[in-house]
Amino acid sequence: MTYRADEDFLNPPVSLTVSPDSPAAGSAVTLTSTFTNSTAITLRGTVLYLAAGGSARAIPLGDLRSGASVTRRFRTTLAADAEGEVPFLAHALFDVHRSGSDCVRASSSALLPYRSLPGAFDNAGIASDDALTVANIDGSASSLSAQALASAGLTPGAVVTYDGVDFTWPGTAPGNHDNVVCSGQTVLLSGSGSRLAFLGTSTWGLGAGDGTVVYADGTRQTFSVSVPDWYGANPAAAVVLPYRHIATGRDDNPVSLFTFGVDLQDKELASLVLPRVSDGLVSGVPALHVFAMTVV
Template sequence: MIAYRPEEDFLSPPVSLTVTPSALEAGKAVTLTATLTNTATITLRGTVLYLAVDDSAEQDGLGDLAPGRSVTRTWRTRLADDAEGRVVFTAHALFDVNPQGSDCTRTSSSALLPYRSLAAAFDNAGISTEDALTVANIDGSNSSLSAEALASVGLTPGARVTYDGVPFTWPDTRPGSNDNVISFGQTVLLSGSGSRLSFLGTSTWGDGKGDGKVVYADGTEQTFSVDVPDWYGANSSAAVVLPYRHISSGRDDNPVSLFTFGVDLTAGKELRSVVLPKVSDGIQAGAPALHIFALTIN
């Protein structure tokens, strides 16, 4: 038998992971299948394999795994009824490589489930106060909307406002908390019907352009496109213009703009969800990102 030599580098053997079905739903069954292959030249002793969905895990003792041998284990479980957003799946194996030492190998994947509301999908803090300028970063360069400037135009936490005849509820959040969605194709569940699905938001580092879709309760889909102007400056098409913004060093006395945009709906059809426009994968200085603060069916 080849013994482990501590002066040599030990390359952890690979573990693979598959998750089925590909389209996951809250409250429904999910199956994790992991395969651990011992590509090392020594036996992996006392091997234990953990399969996990977020913080919920099952372990399986595999015993000793000789060189060249593979072992596959499957775990069927159920996603929580209230599961939403990103769910992480992990396969993690622990094993002894000598009497005094152990090692591990792991792999993970994730899936993005529909969010139950827009607020549940908030992933960016875009609002700061004059005495806490760095608690928010809306554009990747430590700029932010001013809570004081927002209040001057009626946009206080939880406020009901109307722009272009459309009512919106401003996020009921504290400065420094996540208060907007960076739009990258997330699904948000909806209910109700109307003539239009409207959004309130803005774009940073250029125009926010992308395609989304509305899904109706009968399974039909309707695609739409958005082209939201950059926030910097007093735009004539803006729903509201703020007199200034915050930057990391203080107040920048250049106005910034918020906009309304949306998609006309098929009259009388019940809504199931909206897939937000794919604009970016996050915020990065110099790259356009679309921020959505509120939506309404009107």
């Protein structure tokens, strides 16, 4: 049967599974994909592309008659320094007639631990006073002022001390990712100490949620945080800035940054699961932003 331009063409299905489903950096993964020609015509010159992170393989399948089903696998090793979201993809490309082709795809991903807090940064919360639109800390185009932060000693890469704890402020220029919106991400830790301390703030209300400290011996310690909203001069704040940016310009109302944390057990650290306060940044939904953390 040949393809007719006026007939309905339902894309044939392609599946994708990844094993193991929770891989680690530097580990081997196997992608398995099945492509089925569920159309009424022969799909010609079919090629299946399988990709994992930065590795990919093109697998020629040739001409597939109607009803044919083919399964192929691709085994590769993730990069030793892989972190965060690693995408997996199955993409089939095929000709439906002499001058036309089509494609279908399936995708998934795995969320690997971040190697450091800066690696987990996913939000730009700081803008310069002369370029307000490069940052958006709350989902409604508001931001911290780089100049107001500098007046409090919070310049890129600066070491500041609050409540007897040294923090390193993000060494990023305005408009770049400078904080992580706490959504349950995992960050690797090392060493030991008596307390894990954070420097951050919340937007759209109280940033409250539960996190987990994981120790090298496999034990887990759950903790809770409850961080006030950034708006206003909060007497419990570590830093109060005289103004902020909003979508229409400068807002001469103060905003606050806070320190908070969890007391640790006397054991070697392995990782931190950040509190799940929100699923990303959404205007009107409370979100907790962490700019720096340290073990003391």
